[in-house]
Amino acid sequence: SQKIEQNSEALNIQEGKTATLTCNYTNYSPAYLQWYRQDPGRGPVFLLLIRENEKEKRKERLKVTFDTTLKQSLFHITASQPADSATYLCALIGTNAGGTSYGKLTFGQGTILTVHP
């Protein structure tokens, strides 16, 4: 069955360090993968999208990698700040037997990141 797993439920790091979050998937052939941030009491907010033919994508202090051989995406926050503390979710769209992506976006369970001052 299709599964998305994020490496750990919680990650605690010191301010200024790089946070690395992992998203592994099985039985998907995603054309792209997305990362979202969710703060308590709010809906998730889109951060980055990376396509299957892209190895790496950057946006300010964020970097995402996508390895379709390992079936894994890594999400990095460099020079982390306490304001980066939130839950981070990866998400994939499934594909049908013909390889066409359809709209159902499935999320991992999320990793709670806490950045300590």
Add this chain to the structure above:
Amino acid sequence: GAGVSQSPSNKVTEKGKDVELRCDPISGHTALYWYRQSLGQGLEFLIYFQGNSAPDKSGLPSDRFSAERTGGSVSTLTIQRTQQEDSAVYLCASSERRIGANVLTFGAGSRLTVL
């Protein structure tokens, strides 16, 4: 509108009652999703609407749950004969339909508590 609007933001109901949750997506967004998030859990897909196509209802947990989308815009999620395990935050999201890139904009959610 400027964002995805959901109402009510909070709903407390008694077991066995029916509830309706409303979602007003971003104008022009053709795709609309409903997810459920229980306390401390990830997002559980419920249903997906895309334009005039038949909705993907594969995530609805039981026949007590139903959803409709009128005129390709506003959507209502209905839960009949609510149970305590239905207590959760119900999140709605919408997106433009692009080939290979459905980026979702979420509402703030409707928190349902079934007593």
